[in-house]
Amino acid sequence: MRAILLVAGAAFKESVRDRVPYSMVIFAVLMMAASYLISQLTAGQDLKIIKDLGLAALSIFGLLIAVFIGIGLVSKEVEKKSVFALLTKPVTRPQFILGKYLGLVMTLIVNLAVMTVAYYLVLYYMDVMATPALRAGWPAPALDPRLLVAIVLIVAELALVTAVALLFSTFSSPLLSALLTLGLWVAGHFNNDLRRFENVLDVPALAWIARGLYYVLPNLAPFNVKAEVVYGVPVAASHVGYTLLYALVYISVLLTAATATFRRRDFK
Amino acid sequence: MAAAIETEHLTKDFPVGFWRPRPYRALDDLTLQIEAGEVFGFLGPNGAGKSTTLKLLMQLLFATRGTARILGRPVGDVSVRRRIGFLAENPYFYDYLTAEELLSYFAKLFGYRGADVTTRVSRVLDDAGLGAERRKRLRQFSKGMLQRVGLAQALINDPDVLFLDEPMSGLDPLGRRRVRDQILGLRARGCTVFFSSHILSDAEALCSRVAIVVRGRMVASGKLTDILSFGLKGWELVVANVTDEVRAELEKRARQVTPLAHGRFMVDLSPDADPPRLMHELGGRGIEVVSLNPVRDTLEDYFVQTVAAAAPRPTGGV
Numbered sequence: 343m344r345a346i347l348l349v350a351g352a353a354f355k356e357s358v359r360d361r362v363p364y365s366m367v368i369f370a371v372l373m374m375a376a377s378y379l380i381s382q383l384t385a386g387q388d389l390k391i392i393k394d395l396g397l398a399a400l401s402i403f404g405l406l407i408a409v410f411i412g413i414g415l416v417s418k419e420v421e422k423k424s425v426f427a428l429l430t431k432p433v434t435r436p437q438f439i440l441g442k443y444l445g446l447v448m449t450l451i452v453n454l455a456v457m458t459v460a461y462y463l464v465l466y467y468m469d470v471m472a473t474p475a476l477r478a479g480w481p482a483p484a485l486d487p488r489l490l491v492a493i494v495l496i497v498a499e500l501a502l503v504t505a506v507a508l509l510f511s512t513f514s515s516p517l518l519s520a521l522l523t524l525g526l527w528v529a530g531h532f533n534n535d536l537r538r539f540e541n542v543l544d545v546p547a548l549a550w551i552a553r554g555l556y557y558v559l560p561n562l563a564p565f566n567v568k569a570e571v572v573y574g575v576p577v578a579a580s581h582v583g584y585t586l587l588y589a590l591v592y593i594s595v596l597l598t599a600a601t602a603t604f605r606r607r608d609f610k
Numbered sequence: 611m612a613a614a615i616e617t618e619h620l621t622k623d624f625p626v627g628f629w630r631p632r633p634y635r636a637l638d639d640l641t642l643q644i645e646a647g648e649v650f651g652f653l654g655p656n657g658a659g660k661s662t663t664l665k666l667l668m669q670l671l672f673a674t675r676g677t678a679r680i681l682g683r684p685v686g687d688v689s690v691r692r693r694i695g696f697l698a699e700n701p702y703f704y705d706y707l708t709a710e711e712l713l714s715y716f717a718k719l720f721g722y723r724g725a726d727v728t729t730r731v732s733r734v735l736d737d738a739g740l741g742a743e744r745r746k747r748l749r750q751f752s753k754g755m756l757q758r759v760g761l762a763q764a765l766i767n768d769p770d771v772l773f774l775d776e777p778m779s780g781l782d783p784l785g786r787r788r789v790r791d792q793i794l795g796l797r798a799r800g801c802t803v804f805f806s807s808h809i810l811s812d813a814e815a816l817c818s819r820v821a822i823v824v825r826g827r828m829v830a831s832g833k834l835t836d837i838l839s840f841g842l843k844g845w846e847l848v849v850a851n852v853t854d855e856v857r858a859e860l861e862k863r864a865r866q867v868t869p870l871a872h873g874r875f876m877v878d879l880s881p882d883a884d885p886p887r888l889m890h891e892l893g894g895r896g897i898e899v900v901s902l903n904p905v906r907d908t909l910e911d912y913f914v915q916t917v918a919a920a921a922p923r924p925t926g927g928v
Binding site (some may be wrong): 426 | 705706
């Protein structure tokens with residue numbers, strides 16, 4: 343366990359000092375600030391737009407951080423051969439993979455925490471500037487803590503996407519890994535449609551394939567509760583619990599696959 | 611006592627080609643035994659299979675056939691890694707960590723804690739001549755400095771067996787001298803050193819034994835003294851105060867007489883020329899003997915001959 347934590351700590355230190363995540367965080371914060379300006383153009387809908395855009399920014403920029411650092415952490419080490427020094431120390435390959443993954447998830451959490459603080463600052467400003475009449479018309483308070491539920495599920499989704507990126511990066515090039523991960527993220531959000539393919543297709547074989555893909559591909563739709571929290575609709579605790587459990591199981595499977603792939607890999 | 615390093619029929623094939631990959635044999639049937647305390651030079655031209663062998667020993671590659679053991683245990687054993695150090699060819703580390711952070715990280719992976727980590731890190735950084743650069747990020751390091759960090763990290767655990775892949779690569783003359791001295795120091799404290807190189811003067815200066823690998827096959831191995839002693843090619847005599855009469859006589863007895871500056875001559879004698887007798891005779895005729903040196907096969911000569919004579923690389927047969 344100590345080896346895993348040491349690898350995670352080094353991966354975290356390395357990735358928080360990289361400039362790429364910073365620029366993503368800055369973009370996200372700028373986007374949240376810009377959402378305030380956009381909200382001025384839409385009478386009565388301003389808070390909803392800020393909440394919506396803010397969560398979207400968190401999700402999208404978080405995704406970019408997860409993908410680009412996720413694919414880099416292993417494939418960059420292999421490509422630049424820094425993995426040679428590490429894997430000849432008393433560290434097993436599974437410890438290396440798990441450590442790298444933990445380090446990246448830690449980086450992701452820190453970056454999302456920064457974005458969340460910026461998000462709440464914008465919302466706080468809205469709250470302070472709003473008249474009581476305007477405030478009364480909001481479906482949910484500006485500083486609604488339920489927004490954190492959406493953010494926790496975004497973090498869980500990104501942790502899953504990171505595990506996907508890590509798996510791809512154990513056997514393919516960084517570019518291919520990025521494309522495959524982004525493709526899987528898109529597919530994951532439309533996964534429910536695959537389940538219903540038989541309703542629109544007459545070819546049973548294709549319907550079976552679609553159903554098979556539905557079970558194999560990650561189902562990311564349950565992680566998206568942005569609309570609910572923005573409108574103040576309660577999100578059931580059981581939904582959050584099951585979704586987090588689903589993420590945990592899926593991540594475990596992905597990391598097991600990544601470890602199995604990496605365990606017998608030759609480093610030329 | 612088990613050998614420090616031993617390989618038996620170690621073979622590695624790589625698949626080549628995309629659609630119908632065929633095996634390409636990078637290392638063929640390597641059987642080696644290196645005793646504890648030896649400095650062993652693993653020599654060969656580029657692409658001979660030196661790095662492949664080191665990576666197989668480090669289990670960065672998996673053998674197609676054969677076995678390898680370090681300190682009596684299989685190479686995959688994590689407990690072995692506690693007792694070895696490895697420097698890869700052209701090492702590269704994490705851009706955003708400092709030299710001190712990198713070495714602390716590696717020291718902790720060996721289980722060291724607290725003050726022990728600090729002491730070890732300071733020692734290996736000072737030995738590598740990087741004490742002043744300890745807080746600099748590695749992305750600012752030159753190739754030679756990274757090479758020195760590479761050696762420092764390989765020594766952080768006081769290894770019993772040290773593996774170095776082209777350790778002199780990228781170093782300036784001072785850096786090379788420092789590495790040579792470090793290797794000699796390690797030999798003095800009983801550390802086994804296995805290093806690959808194509809810089810033969812380093813091998814000649816450091817190694818007790820060498821092996822030469824060409825196109826994936828070991829073509830020669832042995833003690834340097836054994837390899838080179840039978841290579842006496844002649845004698846090189848430099849003389850001064852030579853009269854025309856003596857010069858004519860020397861030309862009869864030598865393979866070649868070459869005039870040098872300041873009235874000196876270099877006399878190239880055959881191996882059976884009996885130089886002590888000749889010097890005695892010349893001394894009696896007022897001729898000054900400036901120097902006499904045996905001309906031996908250098909490791910470079912031996913290397914060139916061996917490489918030239920080596921058979922073409924076999925293709926993989928699995």
